[in-house]
Amino acid sequence: MAELEVVKSTKKIIETAKDKEKSFWHKIKEMALEIAVIIFAVSLSIAFHSWSEARHEQHQVRVFLKGVRIDLKKDMIEMKGNIEAYKNQRNAFRYLATIPKGHLADNDSIQHFAPYFYNFTGYGGNTGRYEGFKSSGKLGFIENDDLQNSILDLYEEKIPRLTISTDFYKTQKLKFADYITDNTVDYPAGNITKVMASNPVKNRSQIYLSSVNQIISNYENCTAQMEEIVKEIDTELPRKK
Structure with a gap:
C-alpha cells in the first residue's frame, strides 16, 4: 500500500x-x-518493517528461551547426579589419604571404593542450542539485560571453568590408574593393599581431594546459575494454564 x-x-x-x-x-x-x-x-x-522485524526477532528469542529452559532442566538433573558421583570419589580418596602410616589398606574398603578410583564423571553439556544462537548473532535480541547476562555468564564463564577442572582431574586420575597398575603384582591377591596405602598414593589422594572439592563447587555454582536462569525465563515467558 x-x-x-x-x-x-x-x-x-x-x-x-x-x-x-x-x-x-x-x-x-x-x-x-x-x-x-x-x-x-x-x-x-x-x-x-521495523515492527515486523522486531516481532520476528522476539519470536526467535522466545523459541530460544523455551529451548534453553528444557536444556537447563536436563542439565541440572545430570549435574546433580554428577555431584553425588564426585562426593563418592571424595570419600574414596579421603579414605586413602587417612590410612595410618605403616598400615595396609583394608581389602573390603578397597573393593567398596574401587569404582570411584578409576571411573570418570564429566558434564556432557546441552550447549548446542546456545552456541547456534550465539554464532548467528542473535543473543543481542534478548531484551532482558539481566537474563542475557545470566545466560552469558553460565555458558561463557561457569561451564568452561567446570570443564577445565574436570579435564584436569581426568588427566590426574589416568596417572593414578597407571601408577596403581605399574606397581601392583598378582592382583587381586598380591600387594594391592600395600600399594594403596603407600605414600605416593596418599599424597596423590590429598591432591585429588582438593580437585574434587573444587569440581563439586563448580558444579554447584553452575546448577545455582541454571536454577536462577530458569526462574528468570519463567518470569519472562509465563506458562499458559
Missing part, C-alpha cells in the same frame, strides 16, 4: 509540474502536499 501511495503521489507531482494552467504557487502547494504524502507513506512503511 505504501509503495502505491508513493507511485501515485510521484505521478501527481510530475503532472502538477507540467500543468501550464496552474499558477506557480498553486503548483508548489500541491507538490508539497504530495511530497508530504510520500514522506508519510515511506515513514509508515519503515515503521511497519
Whole structure:
C-alpha cells in the first residue's frame, strides 16, 4: 500500500509540474502536499518493517528461551547426579589419604571404593542450542539485560571453568590408574593393599581431594546459575494454564 501511495503521489507531482494552467504557487502547494504524502507513506512503511522485524526477532528469542529452559532442566538433573558421583570419589580418596602410616589398606574398603578410583564423571553439556544462537548473532535480541547476562555468564564463564577442572582431574586420575597398575603384582591377591596405602598414593589422594572439592563447587555454582536462569525465563515467558 505504501509503495502505491508513493507511485501515485510521484505521478501527481510530475503532472502538477507540467500543468501550464496552474499558477506557480498553486503548483508548489500541491507538490508539497504530495511530497508530504510520500514522506508519510515511506515513514509508515519503515515503521511497519521495523515492527515486523522486531516481532520476528522476539519470536526467535522466545523459541530460544523455551529451548534453553528444557536444556537447563536436563542439565541440572545430570549435574546433580554428577555431584553425588564426585562426593563418592571424595570419600574414596579421603579414605586413602587417612590410612595410618605403616598400615595396609583394608581389602573390603578397597573393593567398596574401587569404582570411584578409576571411573570418570564429566558434564556432557546441552550447549548446542546456545552456541547456534550465539554464532548467528542473535543473543543481542534478548531484551532482558539481566537474563542475557545470566545466560552469558553460565555458558561463557561457569561451564568452561567446570570443564577445565574436570579435564584436569581426568588427566590426574589416568596417572593414578597407571601408577596403581605399574606397581601392583598378582592382583587381586598380591600387594594391592600395600600399594594403596603407600605414600605416593596418599599424597596423590590429598591432591585429588582438593580437585574434587573444587569440581563439586563448580558444579554447584553452575546448577545455582541454571536454577536462577530458569526462574528468570519463567518470569519472562509465563506458562499458559
